Amino acid sequence: ELKVEQNPLFLSMQEGKNYTIYCNYSTTSDRLYWYRQDPGKSLESLFVLLSNGAVKQEGRLMASLDTKARLSTLHITAAVHDLSATYFCAVDPGSLTASKLTFGTGTRLQVTL
């Protein structure tokens, strides 16, 4: 059974600081996704990582994938309050149809002034 673990579960950080969220998964996969969720809202797609060594950046967020280590990271640079949300990583075991995702527990990020 595929298991996906994120840490930390909760992260309080000051504006302007850098931090990394880690996502470990238990079985071989080279498809990993990061989502953002605001309270009471749906999931917003942030990054799609489809190969070993993939690195993608959007604004203050950068995601990477190491399939050999079964590890993905989401790095936050110079955090701002608008980044406060819950972040999920999700792994697809490699089905033809995609979207059979196993999600991590989520990391609740709170950026304080």
Added chain:
Amino acid sequence: ETGVTQSPTHLIKTRGQQVTLRCSSQSGHNTVSWYQQALGQGPQFIFQYYREEENGRGNFPPRFSGLQFPNYSSELNVNALELDDSALYLCASSLAGYDTEAFFGQGTRLTVV
């Protein structure tokens, strides 16, 4: 906006009742997956429909069932509702293929009393 729409947005049901949730997939997408997200947790995969057939199921009992229609829209039916069924139900649509991505609807908040 992802182009994936769900209805209704909120619903209150009594224990033992039955409920039907609906999802219209994004134009051109042939796959719909359903997820249950309990408060404070990550989404859990319920099942997926591809070309009107069930194509994978998570660890949910048979009282969770679904349909996909020729236009690729989908329904999730839950019989004999239990209090623990209270959750946000998310559908995701995608186009089958390796290099693909799932897009989520805004969700249906189900409360069972």
